[in-house]
Amino acid sequence: MSIATIATAPIDGQKPGTSGLRKKCKVFMGAHYLENFVQAMFDGIGGVEGKTLVVGGDGRFHNDVATQTILAMAAANGAARAIVGQNALLSTPAASNLIRTLETDGGVILSASHNPGGVDEDFGIKFNMPNGGPAPESVTNAIFERTKTLSQYRIWQGAPVDLSAIGVTKLGEMQVNIVDPVEAYVDLMQRLFDFPAIADMIKDGLKIRFDAMCAITGPYARAILEGALGAPDGTVVHGTPLPDFGGMHPDPNPTWAHELMDEMMGENAPGFGCASDGDGDRNMIVGPGCYVSPSDSLAVIAANAHVAPGYSDGLKGVARSMPTSAAVDRVAEALGIDCYETPTGWKFFGNLMDDGRVSLCGEESFGTGSDHVREKDGVWAVLMWLNIMAATGKSVPEIMEEHWARFGRNYYSRHDFEAIETEKADALMADLRGKLDSLKGHVEGPLTVAEADDYEYLDPVDGSTSAQQGVRVVFEGGARFVVRLSGTGTSGATLRLYLESLETEKLDLEPQAALMSVIAAAHAITCLEQHTGRTSPDVIT
Template structure:
């Protein structure tokens, strides 16, 4: 259901009370016997809110202590790079984490001059260090991504620079909850101001090395000489300082929209459900920038930790993330002098237009479950040229085929759109329109439906044999799988594929809902038929004993 104020400026009564939120971070204590107040690592780390006792100082102290113990066990003796976004809880959480790291004699690097640090810059710093030195560095990113202003988040990135795999996060989560259960007695911590005077805390410039290296992955000269008028909207996030540096360093004609940080995010427009959400793939959250589309040749936005991208063109407004992924893949594999055997990474709920484009390029698709962590090894080892997911997150290799980042990088994806327009002279929306003429028009949608925890568990643990129907929306079923074809990992649900469509059903990890992703290359009516058939399959499954 769309909120009546979706896409409209935020009313003052819907702004977060920041002093109350910060107070709750320090004062409220989580009850570990309550599931929602325990440490829980999802696909993007631990997230929560101080007001609901799900992201408080106790959580951060426990998680950081667990990370310190884990990296000691693994023998990681290089620096631990810590980045933060602009959510109100991020600075207090960084202070808590630094106090623990210094007490554990872990060398941490935090941004100088109180700067904020996007997720991709942490990944970049880890990889740059580990490519030149033997002692292994790793990182922490304190961010709840595009979540509402009252939320906080905590992610761990091991030495490969990308999101930690489930085996690592499971260990950290388990140990952190043990520490909470033991009343934080195992936490080593010192005063924050004293920590800053120790040799274990270094003020580090994350932005300059990243910006100066951009010419190794993006044709910045082509963008500059094209005369394109650009706009960058960090949505009040950590990319602000990066875009300022890019503009100054390369002299691009780029206006920075909303060039300030406001922890209430009062300049935003409300998302579909009436919440403030810095989602650069949402037409409601991006309404302000979309409204300026005709002022620029190209505009783009990022979420608060800049691992997602949003492309706005004068032709089509906010570009569908699946559409842009298809265009980016086509352009990169046409224009980059990469080795022939490189594969294209996509999540199983991303558009099949990617498969059709890949086939036209003669490239193999590496299809994985939801989560960018599944692309980390391929990007790190250099056999994936590109990894992307339908939620507007992607990264790719440098011109020479070497790794750039193993986490999502919304900044390079935005700059790539400018390169595409500069080099081809065409709007990315126009390029995608050509795909529709060649490969067919894709009708894609995601819907959510309620599900109890028991129903979600049943859906998550399905086997293909439990689906007895032979057809889906009038077409013969070609394949049913519960493991991703690319790496054989469980998808936590089910995907059914026919000649002209597919549907994937998986439970949410954080809400009592399940998600239905579906696509048809026939019509909007066929898409609706696929969705209806999928809901019946799930209803029959839930009704069975």
């Protein structure tokens, strides 16, 4: 048993995206691939000698093997201590919580979030900073630059750690603490929400369906809903994390969580439906016959967060990603608090939260969270909705109807065009950017372009800028569409088209019908069919 220095060479394409490095699992299983990136990651953050790291992941295929590699390399690079979820499991928000509460030097999270799992599917790895949030671009850029020059990596060669046994062990000179992945997170939720009131609501007959999609939140939801809150066994379905997510696509949206949607839209639907994703940071909220868009969910939470004990003093401010609808903006205006618009990616919210500017953040891609951690948090969002229902005595449809009556309704939808040839997607974006200056005044059907730009963000905390974060086309009257390429896929490019229109009178329209003119204008202005050959999206949310 000893430390080995292994000769290697740079591997192309190891550039982290908005949520770390994601590739097909077999790519990560290739010779030196994971080891190269981990060494570059350690070097890019200034080394790990004497540091304490949290390590865990969403349980997808290769999660356990990769965890052993990371621990062996951390030990060989001089780390003092590693805190690891039992069986290498940790939801992303639970990992963020441990990083923060144990005051560690950061953490390595193994996940490809909502992407499919299995030997032929996706894998991912990212570094989270000591604040518990994803590494900023300055750090991911340093990691990427290191991948280009790496010539060797260090790894401990010896017996692997027993990841199933809670307790303290050693790997070389490094202490390894195997911890219950759920316990600390449950304690945090109990401090934030009114568990007795929610438990009484459940006892009085509220039926809940939580679809964990064979992913990481199953154990968390069972411990909270069926354990601490007293919901009946079976409330949580697909609750056992599986390496291939049971063949499911663990993305909590109406397309992939279709079993839950069928139940909630059918006869005798439960009073509350919800789902979470592969690593536990996303959520979907559904009432009987009532789907809640992520943008609306963020706005409702902002308007009602004060009913939860952890937020009884009110919100400092709110933030949303640029493609997310402006529904929360009007809530912030009514509350007299600041509302920030950022690029997509939770790391941008982290600066605002660390600076004390905001308490609540959200993205249209089914991500909502607060300053309790520095990641979006699916189970947290579910509990917030249950707390709001318990405090108001209202159902999900009633809450939505009252909210729209007060603030108006932002009809909103996201259309995903997946696995487009990268060259074609890049050409579409280049063509669109090239004609932005000439779009003002352009007419498409009943809509006239008021302004168009390529969104650039100036961080109010650190002064950094992030350019080309999505093309925005805004029409007279406020309707708009946004186009950007997603950084979360592993095959080709995913083009995302975001569509929005505010309505203050007709509040019960079907969203796709309400957005018909915006959809047509977006397709025409982007020349989507000409560039991609696509006429309809793969996923509509």
